[in-house]
Amino acid sequence: SPPGGEGFCVLESAPTNHRFRLSILQPSEPRSFYSAVKREIKLLKSDLPSGVWVRGYEDRIDLLSVMIAGPTRTPYEGGLFVFDVQLGGEYPRAPPLCHYHSYCSDRLNPNLYEDGKVCVSLLGTWSGRGVEVWGKDSSLLQVIVSLQGLILNAEPYFNEAGYEKQKGTQQGTENSRMYNEMVLLKLVQSMTKMGVNPPEPFRDEVIEHLRSTAADLCKRLEGLVALSNQQPTDVSPPDYPLVPASRGFCLTLSSSLQSFRSALRRSEILQL
Numbered sequence: 636s637p638p639g640g641e642g643f644c645v646l647e648s649a650p651t652n653h654r655f656r657l658s659i660l661q662p663s664e665p666r667s668f669y670s671a672v673k674r675e676i677k678l679l680k681s682d683l684p685s686g687v688w689v690r691g692y693e694d695r696i697d698l699l700s701v702m703i704a705g706p707t708r709t710p711y712e713g714g715l716f717v718f719d720v721q722l723g724g725e726y727p728r729a730p731p732l733c734h735y736h737s738y739c740s741d742r743l744n745p746n747l748y749e750d751g752k753v754c755v756s757l758l759g760t761w762s763g764r765g766v767e768v769w770g771k772d773s774s775l776l777q778v779i780v781s782l783q784g785l786i787l788n789a790e791p792y793f794n795e796a797g798y799e800k801q802k803g804t805q806q807g808t809e810n811s812r813m814y815n816e817m818v819l820l821k822l823v824q825s826m827t828k829m830g831v832n833p834p835e836p837f838r839d840e841v842i843e844h845l846r847s848t849a850a851d852l853c854k855r856l857e858g859l860v861a862l863s864n865q866q867p868t869d870v871s872p873p874d875y876p877l878v879p880a881s882r883g884f885c886l887t888l889s890s891s892l893q894s895f896r897s898a899l900r901r902s903e904i905l906q907l
Contacts, residue, residue, distance in 0.1 A: 646692055649694060655719060678774055678776045683779070687704070688840055699775070702841075709787060730759050733758055735753050736751070744786060755782065815876060816880055824891065826849075831901075846904060849904070853896065860880070
């Protein structure tokens with residue numbers, strides 16, 4: 636895949652702000668470590684889903700950077716999610732270490748913490764029903780697929796342990812709707828900060844993403860406000876619980892979108 640495009644490519648050196656840059660690579664079983672890394676890279680080159688960018692580094696075979704685009708038909712659509720990964724000394728017997736770069740206050744997903752903790756069963760940081768556990772045949776690709784498909788979903792409220800019992804109840808639906816309001820506000824906050832200070836090694840990719848999607852994101856979210864206020868719009872109601880959104884949400888979102896636009900104008904990313 637060409638540098639800048641989605642998919643996997645190798646850069647010369649890991650960015651200085653990579654979460655695991657200062658750790659020392661000391662595989663406990665070098666032979667199995669290096670053959671597992673080779674297998675990972677082969678999988679990442681051939682099987683990466685669309686909407687994912689992965690960068691490896693010539694100077695640090697154990698470090699990777701991952702960026703995932705928020706899936707369509709979820710409140711995460713239009714957002715970008717950046718992770719630093721290390722294949723640690725106990726890998727492949729132990730899962731990779733994973734750090735999430737948060738660009739908003741508090742959490743925009745039950746599994747992604749502001750301090751960078753990533754709660755996914757494959758990483759050994761999350762327990763729940765029917766979860767996948769890291770084993771000898773597990774891969775970083777599976778971790779990426781579960782982040783993209785299971786974590787960044789249409790109703791993240793129900794990711795929280797025990798909350799799936801509320802599914803299908805009136806209270807559960809309302810809680811999920813309110814959670815999605817919060818997600819959208821945090822998403823705009825995140826993309827505003829990311830536009831002002833794009834993370835390495837994805838600086839160019841973030842700018843390109845914002846240039847091609849920011850106007851649509853604003854239009855879609857403004858349409859949701861219009862729908863909630865029963866004003867005319869050609870935006871359809873979303874596939875996830877949100878509309879009609881609360882008055883407080885509509886006011887806050889409108890002002891957040893103004894800040895988003897002016898931040899992108901100042902960074903010369905967009906003439907919005």
